[in-house]
Amino acid sequence: MQRYFVASKEENVFYPSKEDLHHIYHVMRMKEGDLVEVVYEEELYLGKIKDNGIILEKKLSEENKTSNVILIIPVLKEAKMDFILQKATELGVYGIYPFKSERSVVKTDGKDDKKIERWRKIVKEASEQSKRVTIPKIPKIFSLQELKDLDGNKIFCSTTEKEKNVKKYLTKHKKYDKLNIVVGPEGGLSKKEEAFLIDNGFIPVSLGPFIMRVETVPIFILSIISYESME
Amino acid sequence: MQRYFVASKEENVFYPSKEDLHHIYHVMRMKEGDLVEVVYEEELYLGKIKDNGIILEKKLSEENKTSNVILIIPVLKEAKMDFILQKATELGVYGIYPFKSERSVVKTDGKDDKKIERWRKIVKEASEQSKRVTIPKIPKIFSLQELKDLDGNKIFCSTTEKEKNVKKYLTKHKKYDKLNIVVGPEGGLSKKEEAFLIDNGFIPVSLGPFIMRVETVPIFILSIISYESME
Numbered sequence: 001m002q003r004y005f006v007a008s009k010e011e012n013v014f015y016p017s018k019e020d021l022h023h024i025y026h027v028m029r030m031k032e033g034d035l036v037e038v039v040y041e042e043e044l045y046l047g048k049i050k051d052n053g054i055i056l057e058k059k060l061s062e063e064n065k066t067s068n069v070i071l072i073i074p075v076l077k078e079a080k081m082d083f084i085l086q087k088a089t090e091l092g093v094y095g096i097y098p099f100k101s102e103r104s105v106v107k108t109d110g111k112d113d114k115k116i117e118r119w120r121k122i123v124k125e126a127s128e129q130s131k132r133v134t135i136p137k138i139p140k141i142f143s144l145q146e147l148k149d150l151d152g153n154k155i156f157c158s159t160t161e162k163e164k165n166v167k168k169y170l171t172k173h174k175k176y177d178k179l180n181i182v183v184g185p186e187g188g189l190s191k192k193e194e195a196f197l198i199d200n201g202f203i204p205v206s207l208g209p210f211i212m213r214v215e216t217v218p219i220f221i222l223s224i225i226s227y228e229s230m231e
Numbered sequence: 232m233q234r235y236f237v238a239s240k241e242e243n244v245f246y247p248s249k250e251d252l253h254h255i256y257h258v259m260r261m262k263e264g265d266l267v268e269v270v271y272e273e274e275l276y277l278g279k280i281k282d283n284g285i286i287l288e289k290k291l292s293e294e295n296k297t298s299n300v301i302l303i304i305p306v307l308k309e310a311k312m313d314f315i316l317q318k319a320t321e322l323g324v325y326g327i328y329p330f331k332s333e334r335s336v337v338k339t340d341g342k343d344d345k346k347i348e349r350w351r352k353i354v355k356e357a358s359e360q361s362k363r364v365t366i367p368k369i370p371k372i373f374s375l376q377e378l379k380d381l382d383g384n385k386i387f388c389s390t391t392e393k394e395k396n397v398k399k400y401l402t403k404h405k406k407y408d409k410l411n412i413v414v415g416p417e418g419g420l421s422k423k424e425e426a427f428l429i430d431n432g433f434i435p436v437s438l439g440p441f442i443m444r445v446e447t448v449p450i451f452i453l454s455i456i457s458y459e460s461m462e
Contacts, residue, residue: 065440090443091451130442167461208457209296211361212321216450220322223454226439230398 002028003037003128005135006054013053014038014045021052039133066134067092068178069225070150071218074101074185075108075115075141080215085119088136089126091222095137096123099144099182102190112141144193148200152178156197157217158204159188166205166221170228179225183217233259234268234359236366237285244284245269245276252283270364297365298323299409300456301381302449305332305416306339306346306372311446316350319367320357322453326368327354330375330413333421343372375424379431383409387428388448389435390419397436397452401459410456414448 004024008015016024024030030049038047038054044062047054071088075081075098088096098119100108108115119138127135153173155166173179182189182202189197198204207220235255239246247255255261261280269278269285275293278285302319306312306329319327329350331339339346350369358366384404386397404410413420413433420428429435438451 063440087447090441090447092441165461167458208461209294210321210323210457216318216321219447219450220454220457223451224458226441226451227398227455227458230396230439 001035001037002030003039003131004054005039005124005128007040009040012056013050014040014047014056015053024049042133044133062131062133064133065092066094066132067222067225067229068152069093069222070095070097070137070152070178070180071222072097072099072142072147072180072182073218074099074104074183074214075106076104076185076214077106081119082122083215084218085122085136086126087219088222089123089132090130091219091226092132093136093218093222094134094178095139097139097142097147097180099142099147101144101185102193103185103187105185108141116140144196147180147182147197147202150180152180154180154182154197154200154202155205156182156189156194156202157184157207157221158194159184159206160194161204161206164203164205166207166224169203169205170225181221183214183221186214232266232268233261234270234362235285236270236355236359238271240271243287244281245271245278245287246284255280273364275364293362293364295364296323297325297363298453298456298460299383300324300453301326301328301368301383301409301411302453303328303330303373303378303411303413304449305330305335305414305445306337307335307416307445308337312350313353314446315449316353316367317357318450319453320354320363321361322450322457323363324367324449324453325365325409326370328370328373328378328411330373330378332375332416333424334416334418336416339372347371375427378411378413378428378433381411383411385411385413385428385431385433386436387413387420387425387433388415388438388452389425390415390437391425392435392437395434395436397438397455400434400436401456412452414445414452417445 004016004020006014006016032050034049036047038045044060046057046060048057071093123136235247235251237245237247263281265280267278269276275291277288279288302324354367
């Protein structure tokens with residue numbers, strides 16, 4: 001069943017956005033009386049389409065599969081960024097925090113708001129498709145300096161770290177703890193950036209022997225975290 | 232340094248394909264005397280470009296990072312297929328065996344050879360980029376029936392299996408053993424296909440709570456296998 005995230009509710013009627021109404025009537029070609037799933041304030045409901053609203057039929061229960069992982073990635077070119085946003089959403093990421101790294105090729109000057117709006121749209125749609133009840137948080141574009149204020153456990157993917165691989169870290173890390181993970185841009189983080197992160201409590205980890213493209217790294221990490229939490 | 236897989240060698244000179252010569256002189260704009268890495272019969276060499284050949288300078292040693300995993304995937308639409316071929320190569324897959332599944336939308340009638348040729352080109356290029364010394368094997372397009380002749384350990388990703396997750400399987404599986412993994416198409420394997428695989432020694436495993444797109448599944452699996460083999 002099609003799922004929609006809805007931000008507005010009055011009494012027992014949900015009011016989807018214009019874009020979602022267009023999707024309901026013109027893309028999915030649904031009619032009044034058809035049933036859809038509605039997520040409102042991170043709760044799942046069954047609803048029936050009527051006019052420009054969706055009437056609440058009943059509350060559904062669903063396990064929240066969102067992980068406790070915040071993925072911190074450089075601002076990348078559109079195709080790679082979109083890919084990571086979609087796949088990270090699929091794999092249950094809690095938040096995606098873009099940051100400006102020295103070797104990011106993409107400049108965001110003055111366009112931060114437009115970019116963020118676009119990214120939020122992508123993760124909303126990916127959340128609907130992968131049947132989440134939460135949408136990954138994308139608060140803003142961070143500077144490196146602002147990353148030091150994050151709470152929880154903190155690691156970064158290092159291309160120079162040889163000793164400590166990510167398995168050594170994750171097998172000690174408790175799965176319900178919050179985990180912030182910084183992924184570097186193509187060409188890696190600069191020495192200065194790595195030093196700054198280490199000074200601020202981030203632990204460097206290696207990801208094993210493969211030479212991965214930057215957009216593969218987040219999928220790799222979220223996959224192994226999901227794996228590590230299996231019982 | 233740029234790496235090329237070369238199939239032809241006479242005395243101490245490697246002869247790259249026409250396509251690779253074009254890449255050397257016109258894409259990379261290299262000149263005679265420039266150094267490149269050459270992989271010949273799964274061994275790595277340093278070579279110096281001269282005319283239409285590459286002169287062997289010295290043998291290099293490099294760890295072979297290829298896993299023992301054969302990924303068995305339905306024939307998918309071009310974009311998804313290309314994506315899986317590239318990412319699976321990046322993550323060290325030993326072989327990629329496409330097979331015809333009931334719910335594959337893509338028909339290959341009469342075009343098998345052309346398709347395979349194209350796929351082999353993609354994994355060769357991905358192997359060069361990710362600095363492998365082996366190229367993933369793509370022997371042919373298999374029928375479901377032919378999969379029963381594969382040797383080694385055999386599993387398939389099941390959307391109905393609830394009890395046995397992939398972690399339970401992998402933690403028991405010895406990492407140097409050969410492992411065949413079947414991934415189903417969008418909509419999953421049919422009941423008949425699942426029954427056939429079980430009858431022929433394939434074990435169903437679940438991949439955890441996420442609803443993944445078909446092209447995400449191979450990356451997920453190869454990531455967790457790499458993770459499980461970390462020490």
